[in-house]
Amino acid sequence: MAHAPAGGTDVTTVGPSKNAGKKDAGSVDLTVVVPAYNEEHRLRPTLDAIRAHLRADPDRWGTWELIVVDDGSTDATAAIAAEAAADEPRVQLVTGDGNHGKGYALRQGVLASRGRRVLVTDADLATPIDELDRLDQQLTADGGGAAIGSRAHPDARIEVRQLALREWLGRLGNGLIRLVAVNGISDTQCGFKLFDGEQARAAFAGSRLDGWGIDVEILRFFRRSGWPVTEVPVRWSHQPGSKVRPLDYGKVLLELVRLRAAGGGGAGSRGVLRTDLAVAGLFLLASFFLYKGLWADLHHAYLADAGSDQNQWEWFFRVTAENVVHLRNPLFTTLQNFPDGVNLMANTVMLGISVPLTPVTLAFGPAVTWALVLTLGLAATAFCWHRLFARRLIVHSRWAAALGAALAAFAPPMMSHGNAHPNFLVLFMIPVLIERALRLCEGERVVRNGVLLGLFATYQIFLGEEALLLAVMGMLLFALSYAAVRRDVARAALRPLLRGLGIATLVCLPLLAFPLYWQFFGPQSYHSVLHGDNAGNSPLAFLEYSGRALFGDERTADALAMNRTEQNAFYGWPLIALSVGILVWLWRSAAVRALACTAFLAALLSLGQRIRIPFTDVVLPGPWLMLAHQPLFESVIESRVGMICAPALGAMLALAVDRLVDRRGEIGEFGEWGEFGEPGEFGEPGEFAEPEEFAEPGESAEPGESGELGAATGLGALEVAYRRQRRTIRTIGLLAVAAALLPIVPTTLPVRERPDVPPFIAEGMYRSYVSKGETVVPVPVPDPGNAEALHWQSASGPGFSVPGGYFNGPWGEDRRGIYGAPARYTSNLLRDVRNSGQVPEINAQWRAQARFDLAFWKAGVVVLAPQPNDAVLNETVEKLLGRPAKKVGGVWIWDLPPAR
Template sequence: MSPQSQSKSPSPSSAQPPAEPEPKPSPPGTTDDARTTDDARTTDDARTTSDVGLSIVVPAYNEEHRLRPTLDAIRAHLDADPERWGGWELIVVDDGSTDETARVAREAAAEEPRIHVITSPRNRGKGHAVRSGVLASYGRRVLLTDADLATPIEELDHLDKLLAADDVCAAIGSRAHPDSRIDVHQWRGREWLGRAGNRLIRLAAVPGIHDTQCGFKLFDGDRARTAFAASQLDGWAIDVEILRHFQRAGWPVVEAPVNWSHRSGSKVRPLDYGRVLGELLRLRLRTARATRVPAQATTGAETAPRAAARRTHLLVGLLFCVASFVLYQNLWQDLDRGYLADAGQDQNQWEWFFAVTADNVTNLRNPLFTTLQGHPDGVNLMANTVMLGLSVPLAPVTLLLGPTVTWAIVLTFGLAATAFAWYWLLARWTVAHRGAAVLGAAVAAFAPPMISHGNAHPNFLVLFMIPVILDRALRLCEGRAVVRDGVLLGLFAAYQIFLGEEPLLLAAMGMLLFAGCYALLDRDAARRCWRPLLQGLGWALAVCLPLVAFPLGWQFFGPQSYSDVMHGANTFNSPRAFVEFAGRSLFGTDATADPLAMNRTEQNAFYGWPLLVLALVVVVQLWRRTLVRALALTAAGAALLSFGKDVHVPFTDLSFPGPWALLGKAPLFEAVIESRTALICAPLFGMLVALAVDRLSDASARSFRTAGLVAVAAALLPVVPTPYPVRERAEVPAFITEGLYRTYLGPGESLAIVPLPNPGSADALYWQSSTELDFPIAGGYFNGPWGPDDVGIYGVAPTHTSALLDDVRGSGDVPDIGPAEREQARVDLASWKAGVVVLPPQDNEEALQTAVERLLGRPGQWVGGVLVWDLDPPGAPRP
């Protein structure tokens, strides 16, 4: 028998806690998972709650060095005032330690018979340890304290006085209390993560309690044993579960200020707050299944399940936020200097997009155009990925906190929102089991290709509108409210255009592929759906086109528009890329992934062979389902498109024409990187995983269900994403931060930075976005036109002078520079309307300095950490 089974308290399956606790009449016995090991404890069965005034429970895991000082301190404090506490007991629960923790505890128990030891043969978690200790206790009051004694035992006196009040059933230490004192702080980032985690937990589960995870809590003994007997969690979340039990039972809980010191070697990690949310979510899912109300139930009876469903949604959303935050934790820890290591120059570009949009909105300028880059021709912002759907509403954040904060917010919460949107879609249309929907959504949003784009492409990461658009299209197929659903679909599509046009195009491709496959497989469904679907699409176009006509017209026909984009070579996927692991996957390495992708932000396949095998097994097992067959055919079609114009056979020189050879020449598609069509597979694989888990959850054979879930976990483990690495970005020179450039620029003049900012070196964009955006630059990193056909390229059209300086920067060799080169430099600088040439510290700086001096015929001057050449004649008027 287990300790729980011997207690007369309610069973864990009880739907509601009792209004009053029942006393525990007899001590627990020995179990396989928690057994007493000292003779004093096992022979003391005659004790009752009237004999013991206080029980102290200390869970311990690998605490051989810290445990004995803690036990001595507790014992000394209790013995110092024996009249106050009367009979007491100290219960140490060894949670399967692999060191000498059990021996240390037994030695202390041999010296003091009031110390008792419970051991577990394996590590079960803090929750299991604390529950075992509380259910083995007899005290009228029960104190829980951690083995490190981060909160000194003297704080017990304060909690005891609070618990003496008639209406108080629990007094818990709270580090968040304004009167608490933190003597030794944790590392700043860890402390911040802890506070954030507590806020999430409070919001999700225990409103009104500010610090759930402090390990110093004093309970009324009988109520504690009742609550712990009903508990189900074995991990860190048991603190939350117990406090929720007290709240639901109407047993008042007060938070008390405490003195607290961080102890080195703490077992609590920032990620444990995420685990708490995960445990609460699993408990919520179990509770939701246990309390499911039949469809014919009354409206009043449905209220509780609906409220539980809302809380489940909240927990899922918070869990995805935590997961996303973990991935971007390194960026959040240093927003001042942190730069995503694999972002190339894209972080500089995106921060500039956010900053220039906020500046345009604030000053009531056209948000579709600017001359701050590519001066004087400027940049067609609508023809670039400025994500006006987020950069405009987040303009206040950018203005108040800076574009780097906006960048971090968009990546972190955009990814979480996308995952939640896929979960919502799967739970609504695909699976009944909420856990299956969560896992499927995680695959869709956190798949390796999506994580690759999370390095630098928020327009391909923040896709929360795509599931919403899919949902509305599916509603149109039902034909219940065609006009309403069509209008909403048009509004949603218009908004997605201002988030990312290419992702919308890829989503449309995926939906068309899926619709075509499903129609071939189920022609009856196609006949039912085509009419309302076409009618709804007509309404959607009628709503969407007027909203986007002017911005799209500006994009394709406005100043600095272009007709196509030159992406360079290797824009297709090798079939090998699908079976390899991405650089940011748990089992992946950059050395393996880099040769198979354009760059680390374009690892558009890399799903890994275990996930592909799992998908294949699911398709075979569930082949009878039309949905599964349509998903499989759509994924195969998207993968085939991603191979490009010529499908290359791995490890051979053989190739054959692929479907992209025709599709890639069509309008709009000619600007698409074909390897990105593999992104369509991410939600498809997520749906297949969700269907598999949903099917397994209904399996009657427990062994089959367990084996299946283990297989799913084994297939997904290799592609679990790892946190993004961060490097330190270069400081902005004082020439910019102190505004020294202002004395060198006249009206309409730009900075000509050596070499000109380009897709390979765009720190100058950070110079602008991190200051006041009040100086333009020649060159830049954006999409603009080049040549007589206005073909789209990255950056400005190269000139003789810019190409010469690029070559010097790359090689360190200064070519012969004569009158022709000097005259060309004069012409180029005039075309850029440059007022000053600036050479910041960089590689091959001396060679660049020599080249500029020869081009301009004079040396530069050091000003604010950079070399400058004033291009205005002496005595020219300054602004």
């Protein structure tokens, strides 16, 4: 790999051992790294100038070291550096077996460094060494990161200029580099840069370029990691004999393009691909395991906790398929709630999935589509979170990213919705949207990424609008939290982000104008859905386990949630405690602080409009009061905001586990990255975290090998003690992670056997009783609590309409949203009889009302299928209609005269 000596190249160190440098990282105040290739005429004056500057003010610079990396020079460069090392013990020479390029030389020098700060400077000192003071002051103000000596800054002083043509070509090349890779930095190629030492060693350890492009790669790493990168104006003079030529900017661009195309390079990228395929396979197996009850009997298995939702969703899939095949309006139907119909766009029909899966629905039935959507959608969501974490977090281990993604996708709230609400389970577009928004924050190809963001958001609208709203809330909470920690990054990101969002809006509007108009103003539209005052989470719900978790208890969870499909917290106290521990441990990471703040604020909002303090009678106003009556938010079940915590906690977990399993610092045992995976691909190396604080990768030297630090120093004992400490920390940390996650591992979702569709429906016998424009009226009339009639339609083909149903629609003159159809006297009567098991007194007024309601529904036949209390229902309908039923095709029917 490019960050270690390539092809088995030998690296020789003259001066303090490079192995000791890794172990003692941070043991000196400043390291100066000078890459050199055939610099015999300029190197000695440069070394003298650097040493004189650092010696002149020892209180200012403290302890320091000067590392010269000879990149296979063919002149006396190495001899001059060795002579300087002999005169000054703080000078170190690192040599290799040939000329590999500036990037290779810089990587060797930085990885051999021990400084809390690392200055890299060219051997020509085109920027004088006394400009270090400016960079040091800026790095102190920023609290870390990188300070770049910039020739392009308006306040820079160019004391000796290049030829005009050379200068113009250089500006053009630098501009192209900024456009392709690092937007917002004017001078990426200046050879005078000061870094935070730990961050520099992390960045160079993950680098792959050996040529001039190393500057761009490192700066991009810093930007993506959320570390400050500041340009500082410096004095600069063109030096005769410069190794940099204008055409070298083209080489930089070529390096960057080739690295992008290779996905980070050769065997490493193949290893990443294999890991990603393995992760995808594991997610798919886990998803199949959870839904194995459905797959065991696709046409008779019904998720036990689904209520009427499985019937509803299968109906959505079947009706959408019929609409597509017959070129009907996919946004409306009268197959439910006849004659008023259902506004499908105002319901969660997931057209983005139901339309593409039309062939599956028609060929195998909607029950197969239902199982596929849940199983594949869950696995795809987990994998997309994995890709986001691997690309945007500094997680060198893809398995750490996978564990965080598993928490994000398989968290208790998600699995609760996995019983009944695929629009809150199938969230694979949310990580994609976040990734595109982050690219906009970086100013990367704003127009292209803005267009893609608009298209992706449009597609998500057709998967689930409420899920998108919650995702936007989560991104906004994170953005505000991160901006509070890193205002410089927020300021830099604001303008390209706003521009990209404007472009995305312009893309969305024409695509969504008609569907959204139909949703909010079309037939059977409504403006809000009320869920009562107790729709928020209890604070205790975050500490308990869900009913279907490995350590969960159904009775405890049921008492703290609206129902089993709305257990929107239940992360468990061990995971909450672990998250607090991660926050304390990784407090230096701006991303961890922002993620923790996001999770906390989301949890607070999810408590609802009124927060009841557990075990007391104290009730406090909740922050949701500010949003409860605002457009869009008024229809949200506020406890669902707690689902935002899942990806936030998953990202924190990925960062923490990556730190624990990162074996790069185990000297002598893992010279390479080790068995846990590769760092992120170029352009996607991870976002927002801090570097590994223990040690960096590289080769180990045997005791005595360098001649300076041998066995007599006790290095071997220190190495053993260090590795033992690291392993102890790793073991304790991983045990804590296992203890936090094991209790909330989801168990197989239970199923029950669903009733068969009566032959009267399944075999089409109803057709001889129903004329065109007439309906089949099930007893009782379908409603959200009993929607078996929707199963009749979806399983046999929607060849008939029914009154009532399970959907969202309007009620009353103000068109407030409700579940199901507006109540009618006859539908209420039949529902009450079924629930009570008692026949009420039926008088002439009730019989007249039944005739009126049946006429409104244009009833052709009334059907009573076998069910609890079917005898009293039969008696009630006989009294309402004044005649007995007859049994046909496994049901009792009352044939009605043709509707007029």
